[in-house]
Amino acid sequence: MDEDILQDFLVEATELVDQLNEQLVDLEQAPSDRDLLNAVFRGFHTIKGGAGFLGITPLIEVCHRAENVFDKIRNGDVEYDAVVADVILRAFDVISDSIEQLNSGARDLPENDQGLLQELDAITKGQAVQEVETQADNAATMTTDIKLELPEGVDPDGEISDDEFEALLNQRDMLSEASSSSPQIPEEPKLELPEGVDPDGEITDDEFEALLNQRDLMDFAQVDETLSMPEPASEPVPQAKPADTKPAAPKESAPKPSVAPAGPAKASSKNTAESTVRVDTRRLDEIMNLVGELVLVRNRLLTLRTTQGSSEELSNAVANLDHVTTDLQTSVMKTRMQPVKKVFGRFPRVVRDLARKLGKEIDLELVGEDTDLDKNLVEALADPLVHLVRNSVDHGIEMPQDRIAAGKPEKGTVILAAQQEGDHILLSITDDGKGMDPDVLRRKAVEKGLMDEMTANQLDDKAAFELIMSAGFSTAEQISDISGRGVGMDVVKSMITKLNGSIDIHSVLGEGTRMSIRVPLTLAILPTLMVAFDEDNYAIPLTSVQEIFDYESDKINMIDGQMMVRLREKSIPLYFLSEWLAPEKVKEDYDGDKVVIVSIGNQRAGLVVEQVNGQEEVVIKPLGMMLKKISGYAGATITGNGSIALILDLPGVIQRFQY
Amino acid sequence: MELQTALPENSGLATGLEEDSTYIGPSARCVLFTLQDEIYGIYVKKIREVLRVGTIRKVAGTPPHVLGVINVRGVIVTVVDTRTIYGMPSKPVTDLSRIIIVELDDEQTVGMMVDFVMEVKDIPESKFEPLSSTKENASRYIQGIAHYQDNVIILIDVDNMLMNFE
Numbered sequence: 116m117d118e119d120i121l122q123d124f125l126v127e128a129t130e131l132v133d134q135l136n137e138q139l140v141d142l143e144q145a146p147s148d149r150d151l152l153n154a155v156f157r158g159f160h161t162i163k164g165g166a167g168f169l170g171i172t173p174l175i176e177v178c179h180r181a182e183n184v185f186d187k188i189r190n191g192d193v194e195y196d197a198v199v200a201d202v203i204l205r206a207f208d209v210i211s212d213s214i215e216q217l218n219s220g221a222r223d224l225p226e227n228d229q230g231l232l233q234e235l236d237a238i239t240k241g242q243a244v245q246e247v248e249t250q251a252d253n254a255a256t257m258t259t260d261i262k263l264e265l266p267e268g269v270d271p272d273g274e275i276s277d278d279e280f281e282a283l284l285n286q287r288d289m290l291s292e293a294s295s296s297s298p299q300i301p302e303e304p305k306l307e308l309p310e311g312v313d314p315d316g317e318i319t320d321d322e323f324e325a326l327l328n329q330r331d332l333m334d335f336a337q338v339d340e341t342l343s344m345p346e347p348a349s350e351p352v353p354q355a356k357p358a359d360t361k362p363a364a365p366k367e368s369a370p371k372p373s374v375a376p377a378g379p380a381k382a383s384s385k386n387t388a389e390s391t392v393r394v395d396t397r398r399l400d401e402i403m404n405l406v407g408e409l410v411l412v413r414n415r416l417l418t419l420r421t422t423q424g425s426s427e428e429l430s431n432a433v434a435n436l437d438h439v440t441t442d443l444q445t446s447v448m449k450t451r452m453q454p455v456k457k458v459f460g461r462f463p464r465v466v467r468d469l470a471r472k473l474g475k476e477i478d479l480e481l482v483g484e485d486t487d488l489d490k491n492l493v494e495a496l497a498d499p500l501v502h503l504v505r506n507s508v509d510h511g512i513e514m515p516q517d518r519i520a521a522g523k524p525e526k527g528t529v530i531l532a533a534q535q536e537g538d539h540i541l542l543s544i545t546d547d548g549k550g551m552d553p554d555v556l557r558r559k560a561v562e563k564g565l566m567d568e569m570t571a572n573q574l575d576d577k578a579a580f581e582l583i584m585s586a587g588f589s590t591a592e593q594i595s596d597i598s599g600r601g602v603g604m605d606v607v608k609s610m611i612t613k614l615n616g617s618i619d620i621h622s623v624l625g626e627g628t629r630m631s632i633r634v635p636l637t638l639a640i641l642p643t644l645m646v647a648f649d650e651d652n653y654a655i656p657l658t659s660v661q662e663i664f665d666y667e668s669d670k671i672n673m674i675d676g677q678m679m680v681r682l683r684e685k686s687i688p689l690y691f692l693s694e695w696l697a698p699e700k701v702k703e704d705y706d707g708d709k710v711v712i713v714s715i716g717n718q719r720a721g722l723v724v725e726q727v728n729g730q731e732e733v734v735i736k737p738l739g740m741m742l743k744k745i746s747g748y749a750g751a752t753i754t755g756n757g758s759i760a761l762i763l764d765l766p767g768v769i770q771r772f773q774y
Numbered sequence: 775m776e777l778q779t780a781l782p783e784n785s786g787l788a789t790g791l792e793e794d795s796t797y798i799g800p801s802a803r804c805v806l807f808t809l810q811d812e813i814y815g816i817y818v819k820k821i822r823e824v825l826r827v828g829t830i831r832k833v834a835g836t837p838p839h840v841l842g843v844i845n846v847r848g849v850i851v852t853v854v855d856t857r858t859i860y861g862m863p864s865k866p867v868t869d870l871s872r873i874i875i876v877e878l879d880d881e882q883t884v885g886m887m888v889d890f891v892m893e894v895k896d897i898p899e900s901k902f903e904p905l906s907s908t909k910e911n912a913s914r915y916i917q918g919i920a921h922y923q924d925n926v927i928i929l930i931d932v933d934n935m936l937m938n939f940e
Contacts, residue, residue: 408848651832696834738833738843739852740882741936745835751843751850759831759845771835 124165125218131158132211133460139200139207140463146188146195156185162210173224174213180235181206187239197471202234204468396490399450406440406447407734411757413440448637452487455533455540458497459484462504462531469508476515476525477508482532488540489637495614496542496634499607503544503630504531506604511548511628521625523547538636538732545629551622553579563588580620584608615641615658643752645731645760646711646724648697652760654733654752655722659713659765663727666708680710680721687712689721690772695747700725715765722768731755735762747771801896805874806927807888810862814888815897815920815927822875822883824891827867839939841887844873851875853885859915859939865889876932884936897922902929915939 135158142151163178181203187193195203209231213224416433459481470477512518512527519525530545556579557571565585574582582588584604611618616634635642643654644663670681671689679686689710693700710721733752742748749764804815805824823846830842830853839858843850853873857864873885901920915935920927 404848411848698834736848736850738850739884740880741840741852741854741884742833742836742843745833747835748833751831753845753848753850757845758829759843759850761831761833 121169121217124169125214128162128165128214129218131162132207132214134158135207136211136464137460139204140467142195143197143200143467149189152185152189152195156182156189159185159210162214171213171217171224173227174210176227176232177206177209177213177235180232180239181210183239184235193238199238201471202231202238204464205231206235394450396451399447402447403451403734404736406444407753409440410444411753411755413437414755415757449487451490451637453490453493454484455486455488455493455496455542456484457493458500459531459533461497461501465501465504466508466529469505473509474514475508475512475527477512477527477529480528480530482530483534486533486535486540488533488634492540492614492634492637495610496632499610499632500531500542500544502604502607503632504529507544507546507548507628507630511546511550513549517549521549535636536633538640539633540636542632542634543629545627547627550624550626550628551580551583551620552624556580556582559588560585577620580622583620584618612658615656617658640732641735641752641762642730642732643762644711645728645754646692646709646722647726647728648693648700648724650758651697652728652754652758653692653696653724654731654760654762655711655713656749656762656765657730659715661712661714661719663709663711666705666710666723668704668706682712682721687719687721689723690769691723692768693723693725695768695771697725713765715769720765720769733760733762800899802899802902803894803896804927804929805894806892807872807874808890808892809857809860809888813892813925813927814856815895815929816874816876816932817929818894820876820878820932822877825873825875825885827871827873827887844885846875846883846885849883851883851885853887854936854939856886856888859935876936878936879933884932886932886936895922897927 135155138151138155138158142148142155145151159178159182163175163182166174166178184193184199184203188195188199193199209227216224413433413436417437420430420433462481463479466477466479469475507529512529513521513523515525518527528547530543532541532543532545534541553574553576557574560566560579560582561568561571565582565588584607588604608618611632611634614634616632619631619633620628621631622628641654642657644657644660646653646655672679672681672686674686678689678691680689681687691701691705693702705723708723708725709727710723711727712719712721731754733754735750736752737743737750738745738748746767747764747770748767749762751759751761754760803818805818805821806813806815808814825844825846828844830844832842833840836842839854841853841855843852845851855864867887868889870890871887872891873887874891875883875885877883897920901922902918903920904918915931915938917929917931920929
């Protein structure tokens with residue numbers, strides 16, 4: 116297997132699998148959408164083409180059969196209903212798994228499950244056996260007449276454009292489908308080089324392309340139909356037998372790997388391939404760094420301009436630099452952005468499968484798919500979102516009969532939305548299900564021993580909803596294998612917190628629930644509270660900071676060897692950061708210093724610092740590997756005046772003081 | 775050496791210490807610097823730049839050989855005291871002190887505080903000799919020594935030194 120070609124195939128196949136994932140579910144909603152059907156068909160066909168080229172038999176088997184089923188659907192012989200969709204989706208999963216295995220380095224795929232293949236065959240044959248036979252007869256009699264022809268004026272030797280391919284596909288649609296019901300992989304039809312091409316010499320890309328196209332079209336028409344592109348292929352030409360041409364072709368074309376995928380793919384991906392470049396994210400980080408420095412230089416220049424009273428020309432130049440730098444910074448930020456569609460794309464399938472399994476009817480609406488956010492965030496958000504959407508489908512939306520009884524439409528709706536809000540992204544999952552009952556939640560909390568009845572009753576509704584995010588809390592009466600094991604919501608919460616985000620629950624009993632997640636646009640920027648000992652700045656992640664007040668010695672007690680501060684009837688352990696960060700600043704009397712109350716997980720702590728310098732949004736920079744091992748620091752950053760501030764890692768800080 | 779004997783005009787110098795211009799064999803370009811009174815060398819290809827000493831931000835909790843971190847055009851770089859690593863008493867920063875920014879094999883950058891940076895020299899490879907195993911601990915970070923123009927140059931194995939020194 117040629118590794119280069121395989122890699123190209125995988126890149127393309129992965130994209131196709133992503134597309135198909137969405138398209139298949141859409142198709143179930145709109146089975147009569149011919150464009151969508153063609154797109155799905157093409158998707159399977161392209162994967163099959165690539166797999167065929169590389170000889171990945173298990174993949175070919177499944178794709179081929181799936182393709183056959185869609186052929187039947189296109190001819191109106193089979194309907195794409197939920198039953199067929201289940202089988203197709205299973206086949207799709209096999210394909211998707213195979214691609215994933217190949218991507219992760221496996222080269223030998225396991226044999227296919229015969230049951231699935233038979234089911235696919237059954238759909239193809241099933242209702243339509245009779246028809247197929249008559250069609251086959253027709254095809255046989257028509258053999259000599261059927262020709263696929265490109266529209267006039269189209270140069271068959273050049274690249275096939277989308278339109279041309281479309282035209283061919285449509286032509287083919289009109290032709291009888293004699294061969295598609297055959298479950299076996301057909302023998303390779305003969306390929307022929309265009310006239311004037313010397314088959315012994317180097318095969319050029321164009322020639323290779325032409326051969327590939329021929330081969331593709333042969334695949335379409337398979338049996339005996341005569342092709343007229345560019346010459347009838349039925350005439351045997353000995354030196355261009357596929358056995359000779361095929362093994363040679365991949366080798367010759369290897370330097371330009373984009374030729375490798377079969378014709379249709381080439382046509383459809385050609386435009387995008389040329390307008391994008393793959394860049395290592397580390398390189399982007401480097402650029403980000405330099406831009407950050409440039410911003411600092413600009414800031415210094417801006418200050419100089421006002422203090423030094425420079426000439427008008429100079430100040431114009433500085434103003435210009437100011438604009439350019441700002442634009443540059445935004446552009447560089449944008450290079451790291453990806454549309455949230457990347458995550459959302461998987462949800463139609465998730466919801467569809469779950470709904471079918473649970474016997475519910477659910478519409479999933481996606482809003483704001485084009486909202487951009489940081490690449491790392493897109494990846495990090497996938498798991499929490501899947502969990503929340505599953506929750507909405509499983510616990511939120513009621514069974515159809517319950518919905519009718521409650522006077523709601525039979526079909527439930529789940530809305531997954533994303534929107535930008537200043538420097539944050541707001542993601543929300545809204546369902547029109549049964550909502551949550553705060554009283555039930557309060558009762559559960561007491562039953563599970565999470566708190567006593569008094570405390571529970573003092574919780575307002577919002578706090579009661581938030582109970583579902585505490586560890587060991589599950590309200591589902593019946594534990595299902597979908598959600599409701601009582602691990603999950605707390606995990607979701609900690610994942611979101613890790614991204615410096617927050618999660619908010621709003622629910623109205625009987626009307627539905629909305630979970631809102633707010634995350635920063637990028638992971639690289641962290642809002643912090645700047646604290647200091649003299650010149651030395653430290654940054655505390657702002658999401659953890661709860662409140663700040665003056666140190667007053669009469670509020671401090673020593674309890675069991677630990678200093679505690681009293682705050683609204685609660686005692687909170689107090690740590691003097693100077694003991695660690697500035698030993699020369701350890702003193703008897705801390706009056707005038709500040710106490711910063713922070714929350715770490717579900718515990719709180721008070722940190723005593725000398726000065727609090729306000730909020731600052733900082734770019735997190737890693738400390739080198741020599742300092743990685745030192746606990747208590749999450750990184751470093753460069754402040755507005757060019758000095759370095761260390762970012763504190765609160766769990767690490769507390770650990771330092773506790774042991 | 776064969777090359778030199780082939781050039782008649784150099785024959786007079788061949789017995790003494792060669793000047794750069796007269797040696798044509800393979801040579802290693804090194805940055806030479808001093809610690810105490812000893813001359814050390816680092817291959818130029820390992821060095822990204824040499825900086826004057828600016829503000830070094832101390833980091834609490836670090837081992838003694840780590841002086842702190844500096845900002846090199848937006849990248850945070852750890853600075854180590856090369857004296858401490860070689861077991862010499864550390865000395866206050868002077869006008870001559872420099873930080874040599876080296877790039878390790880894993881693309882990490884580290885700054886090495888040194889007393890004084892002398893020059894960049896091409897040292898004939900024939901002048902290098904591997905170190906006979908004497909002082910176990912210190913020799914771990916020395917690649918070899920070169921006798922060159924009346925001086926002994928100690929060639930540092932920066933990767934080994936900065937990755938392994940505890």
